[in-house]
Amino acid sequence: MGATDMLTGLEHRHDNIVRLRKELALGITTDKKSMYHQAVAYVTRLGQIYYFAISKFVEQAGCEGTRKVCAEM
Numbered sequence: 001m002g003a004t005d006m007l008t009g010l011e012h013r014h015d016n017i018v019r020l021r022k023e024l025a026l027g028i029t030t031d032k033k034s035m036y037h038q039a040v041a042y043v044t045r046l047g048q049i050y051y052f053a054i055s056k057f058v059e060q061a062g063c064e065g066t067r068k069v070c071a072e073m
Contacts, residue, residue, distance in 0.1 A: 010049065017039060
């Protein structure tokens with residue numbers, strides 16, 4: 001899995017959260033548990049991207065700029 005796959009996963013979770021918010025607002029669903037699950041999965045994916053960005057792998061690949069930005073988060 002590479003950084004692009006991680007970002008695609010993050011986008012997927014975001015899209016699901018937006019969809020579920022709309023469904024809740026319109027009364028299409030009352031299942032708040034699904035939105036909670038998507039929010040937790042989003043934060044988990046965000047953490048995965050963060051730790052990848054500050055990893056030795058990224059450092060050895062010469063992507064120090066990425067590490068600096070993430071370290072300042």
